Amino acid sequence: MQKIVTITDEKTIKDILDSASYGTMALCFDNKPYSIPFNFTQCNEVLYFHGNKKGKKIDIIKQNNFASFSVVEEYSLLPSYFSTNTGSAKPATHLFSSVMIDGVIEIVEDYDEKVEAFQSLMEKYQPEGNFNPLSDKQMYEKIINATGVFKLIPKSISGKVKLGQNWDDERFDRVIAHLKERGTAQDLDTLKRMEQLRNDIL
Numbered sequence: 001m002q003k004i005v006t007i008t009d010e011k012t013i014k015d016i017l018d019s020a021s022y023g024t025m026a027l028c029f030d031n032k033p034y035s036i037p038f039n040f041t042q043c044n045e046v047l048y049f050h051g052n053k054k055g056k057k058i059d060i061i062k063q064n065n066f067a068s069f070s071v072v073e074e075y076s077l078l079p080s081y082f083s084t085n086t087g088s089a090k091p092a093t094h095l096f097s098s099v100m101i102d103g104v105i106e107i108v109e110d111y112d113e114k115v116e117a118f119q120s121l122m123e124k125y126q127p128e129g130n131f132n133p134l135s136d137k138q139m140y141e142k143i144i145n146a147t148g149v150f151k152l153i154p155k156s157i158s159g160k161v162k163l164g165q166n167w168d169d170e171r172f173d174r175v176i177a178h179l180k181e182r183g184t185a186q187d188l189d190t191l192k193r194m195e196q197l198r199n200d201i202l
Contacts, residue, residue, distance in 0.1 A: 040121075041124045053148035072098045108151055122134065163190075
């Protein structure tokens, strides 16, 4: 089985969170799980989300504000023959990195904090700009007041990386060759990450 490296350094975790488009929030109430996909942003050491001010998730949060949030950065899917020519299906795998955050959720009521959260969301998802700052009350006050914002305050954060870092040279080189041959944008990004991690470990 391929080793999956647990990561704890803040920069790697921040990079994964910054590049992830969405994650999944897991909530629980009355011994029943409930999960929701969310766009999100990391700002001031917390994660911000937005959505309706009413609904099931808000009802749950008000009763039980413990939550777990996870994001996955997907890399290349590797068919079994990328790793071996024996015909075995066993080496088929999917490369990835992930971050898991456990914490508590608070509903954000402060207007200025909501502005900061929305500004951070816009900067993440529309980095090219071309929008008026969210501090423009005349333009945004009504929608900001009408939209719910909540934040996850982390209590524990961990991450994992699976990029073939423990393979022997034969398998590693074979996979790299196949990735180059297939040559999608994701493959080229994956092999770059594989080689970088391999160099860091060695």
